[in-house]
Amino acid sequence: MKVKSLLARPFAGIVHKQIKKAAENSVEDQDRILKELITKAAKTDFGKDHDFDAIKNYEDFKKQVPIRDYEAFKPYIEKIKEGKHNVTWKGRPAYFAKTSGTTSGIKYIPITNDSISNHINGARNALLCYMVQSGNYNFSDGKLIFLSGSPELERTKDVPTGRLSGIVNHHVPKYLRTNQMPSYETNCIEDWETKLDKIVEETLSKDMTLISGIPPWMQMYFDRLQEKTGKKVGEIFPNFSVMVQGGVNFEPYKNRLIESIGREVDMVELYPASEGFFAFQDNYKEPGLLLNTNSGIFFEFVPAKEIENANPTRLSLKEVEIGENYAIIVSSNAGLWAYNIGDTVKFISKDPYKIIVSGRIKHYLSAFGEHVIVEEVEHAILQATKQANVGILEFTVAPMVKAEAGKSYHEWFIEFDGPPPADLEAFALLIDNVLREKNVYYEDLIAGNILERLKITPMQKNGFIEYMKSVGKLGGQNKVPRLSNDRKIADGLLPFALSS
Known part of the structure; x- marks a missing residue:
């Protein structure tokens, strides 16, 4: 030694x-x-x-x-x-x-x-x-x-x-x-x-x-x-x-x-x-x-579903519950006061107080009222990859809003670790089924025939890296958000998608 x-x-x-x-x-x-x-x-x-x-x-x-x-x-x-x-x-x-x-x-x-x-x-x-x-x-x-x-x-x-x-x-x-x-x-x-x-x-x-x-x-x-x-x-x-x-x-x-x-x-x-x-x-x-x-740092926690309210419920540490999705609010000796950092967390223990990071407040998908959060899409794709024995490198999800013919849907941009699955629709169905189990609002929209099931756009090898390079955000602390409510990132990714 x-x-x-x-x-x-x-x-x-x-x-x-x-x-x-x-x-x-x-x-x-x-x-x-x-x-x-x-x-x-x-x-x-x-x-x-x-x-x-x-x-x-x-x-x-x-x-x-x-x-x-x-x-x-x-x-x-x-x-x-x-x-x-x-x-x-x-x-x-x-x-x-x-x-x-x-x-x-x-x-x-x-x-x-x-x-x-x-x-x-x-x-x-x-x-x-x-x-x-x-x-x-x-x-x-x-x-x-x-x-x-x-x-x-x-x-x-x-x-x-x-x-x-x-x-x-x-x-x-x-x-x-x-x-x-x-x-x-x-x-x-x-x-x-x-x-x-x-x-x-x-x-x-x-x-x-x-x-x-x-x-x-x-x-x-x-x-x-x-x-x-x-x-x-x-x-x-x-x-x-x-x-x-x-x-x-x-x-x-x-x-x-x-x-x-x-x-x-x-x-x-x-x-x-x-x-x-x-x-x-x-x-x-x-x-x-x-x-x-x-x-x-003094921490406060707001139920994530209330964070956009004018007067949301604010809880101190002793008031939190295990499993609830909270927006994390901080006041600190850096001179921040009741500051919403934009993250959501869940407590998995209160003795001691332990958390997991469940996502970002701004990074949710609710273009159709489904309010899908990061934790849910990550859970869905992990379960699907295990069932299909498929590896993925990166992914993000955006809405595809159809104003005319056809129904709207979620578009998943996925870079696979190797060739995409031979039956891409079957793999998409695996993800979709898990997400429906995880999010009742999404389930209602699919069951009610308001949304089509999700569709996958497979990406080229290093497609996400090339996209990040194209927008000047390669490296450092930059990362592609998992979820968006618009097509800005999705449209930027399209040039790096695999040809159909």
Whole structure:
């Protein structure tokens, strides 16, 4: 055992105990955090506008502070961008995390000196918990790759601004710098394919022990490695033992990633976002992500079906129920207040509080009143692929609205892992039947002869990659939404579909 893995053992044990203890006090910690946030921000512009001095408890907070999305919160962000101090949090942000929004264009999410530790320690804590649970400390002696955005930052007035993964890259602990791949220069390359080739060149001869990133971009890295060597990733890197992933549902990518590796490796899931590091898999052998309840973030939960209501039900942690689909709302020491991040989650445990990410509020399909959510389409295609013994690489769903002859339907764009099934209609029927079982509104529309059954448009090999390249969103944290309510993405994908 080398020095890093030797030192990691006692440190991991201490942190793991702290995390378990915090999980036992989640409700109390949430109450304390809300009070601390309100006290510290009382003299800010936001605090004065919402009479923070009069807030004594959570009920007061709900009355004083309405739920906002980015568009509603934007006037405060604009004040910060103009150079004003003490707008939503004391002083000025340490950074802006720049991310693209579906309706707001580029979003600027503040990260403060108080909130940066939440982003840094979240991933660290997940790995330390993994060490304790698995007994695998040795991976910390090898090379660790983080497939991320460029760490180069621009400035918005005096605030350094860039992608979250690039910002976090500046805070990697010194003791990991010698292990970190790729090099800083390579990480700064903006063109994803050029960057990927350089990453392969730099890592091919290294002792890679941990690989981390968004699943589709890890798959691209694995594909390039195999093209270069003709070998499985697990053979190229014999000591590769841990894969860390997040950003999208892992299940649709899991089988092909394992196939590319050629053997089993341990997997750890994270739930990071520009607005905060919300949860992580504290036990790699068990499903669910431990909610980060003691890290400067106060969580609220709104039943997803009510999120568009003028006065939706708002619940604190102690009021949630297992299995309910909730929109997640955050207030934090980054200066966000009752902020709707756009994600939906479900609790699978309340002792401790563990969640799964069920989808995006904006990423649902309800062009005909069916309100199909991401979790449902992912479940349907996974069940169908198991029954048909078919592999898929990527997919998305959009409505096909027929104004004249014929009935409307859902169009599924699917890139298969190999040739499409010989009987594509039979495969579509498998998906359709599962989706009908999962969503009663969709069932009613099909049974009532209002919608036709779904139809599949198979994509060319690398069709989704080529589409992302065509719209300038290849690489980084970008991904194709699973669901849309219009044809914008669908029409963009058509040039990359297989000819009929």
